[in-house]
Amino acid sequence: MRVRRHEVKISNPEKPFFSERGLTKADLVQYYVDVAPCALNHIRRRPFHMKRYPNGVEGDFFHQKRVPAHPDYVGEQFVRFPSGHSTVFAVVDNAAALAWVVNLGCIELHTWHSRVDDIERPDYMLIDLDPTTDDQWDDVLAIALVVREVLDELGLPGYPKTSGATGLHILTPIKPELPFPDVRRFAKALAEEVERRVGDQRVATTTWKVADRKGVFVDFGQNARDRTIAAAYSIRPTPDARASAPLRWDEVTKADPAAFTLETMRDRVAAVGDLTADIWRRRCSLASRFAALEVTPPQESRSASLSGRSPRRPRRPAGSRR
Numbered sequence: 001m002r003v004r005r006h007e008v009k010i011s012n013p014e015k016p017f018f019s020e021r022g023l024t025k026a027d028l029v030q031y032y033v034d035v036a037p038c039a040l041n042h043i044r045r046r047p048f049h050m051k052r053y054p055n056g057v058e059g060d061f062f063h064q065k066r067v068p069a070h071p072d073y074v075g076e077q078f079v080r081f082p083s084g085h086s087t088v089f090a091v092v093d094n095a096a097a098l099a100w101v102v103n104l105g106c107i108e109l110h111t112w113h114s115r116v117d118d119i120e121r122p123d124y125m126l127i128d129l130d131p132t133t134d135d136q137w138d139d140v141l142a143i144a145l146v147v148r149e150v151l152d153e154l155g156l157p158g159y160p161k162t163s164g165a166t167g168l169h170i171l172t173p174i175k176p177e178l179p180f181p182d183v184r185r186f187a188k189a190l191a192e193e194v195e196r197r198v199g200d201q202r203v204a205t206t207t208w209k210v211a212d213r214k215g216v217f218v219d220f221g222q223n224a225r226d227r228t229i230a231a232a233y234s235i236r237p238t239p240d241a242r243a244s245a246p247l248r249w250d251e252v253t254k255a256d257p258a259a260f261t262l263e264t265m266r267d268r269v270a271a272v273g274d275l276t277a278d279i280w281r282r283r284c285s286l287a288s289r290f291a292a293l294e295v296t297p298p299q300e301s302r303s304a305s306l307s308g309r310s311p312r313r314p315r316r317p318a319g320s321r322r
Helices: 025-034 036-043 095-103 137-154 180-198 249-254 265-272 298-307
Strands: 016-018 047-052 062-064 075-080 086-091 124-130 159-162 168-173 216-219
Touching: 016 025, 025 036, 025 095, 025 265, 036 095, 086 095, 124 137, 124 180, 137 168, 137 180, 137 216, 137 249, 180 216
Parallel strands: 047 086
Antiparallel strands: 047 062, 075 086, 124 168, 124 216, 159 168
């Protein structure tokens, strides 16, 4: 297959990958080549975690962090983990590299929240609205508007997208100035503020233990180091080949995840364009916004840790509620 100026070998192109829809591996590769400008905007310069489905969605899958032997148009990045183990991830920076990883059975596009230029500092924060039961999609959409309300008050942008599975992601582009633990602390405080405003844990909860949840989980934990999500425009391993689709905020209350699939997303992009085209031009600083959520500022937190003191929590402004 000719992809830009590279020849990419596609093995077994007619292999069924989504039997329910009659879609093959070749169909999947062609989709990603067609939407490459949109998808690459989200995965470029990031460690790429391979989740491989060599026999399509109906077959077994396995995770692979270390990139196998690869052509020179596929990049690589050495990463050492806190355990002392290390690996070399693929880096997918062009359409040919994207076709190459998809040929390996990577139905989904899973990447880190940070880029190889500064691996320890993410450049977006994520709130993942994850239903606990199958009948909570309307709650997901209502909670998303509360997340937007909090972000607006903090002066932070939010980009909603369907996860392509059962939930909704809201991405906030940030300057890569804080390490993962600080971004996670901020996201946790934001999620707890959303939970407080909803006021009913049967609707929205930050309860960590799965067995104790009833409402939609306002998940902040995906902001930890080396966590990955399915990127915007990623196809998901569902029988109907759903896609993770960026949304306009005015679409959120009526969004139907089933409407966005491998077969419909190209028409969707043609109709509305890339709704995330400007996302990285809108990076904001989180550092100055910690106090607004009553979270210990990053520098103070690190200084307290080094001195052995318990960090001081900022006082809540008079008249505010918790």
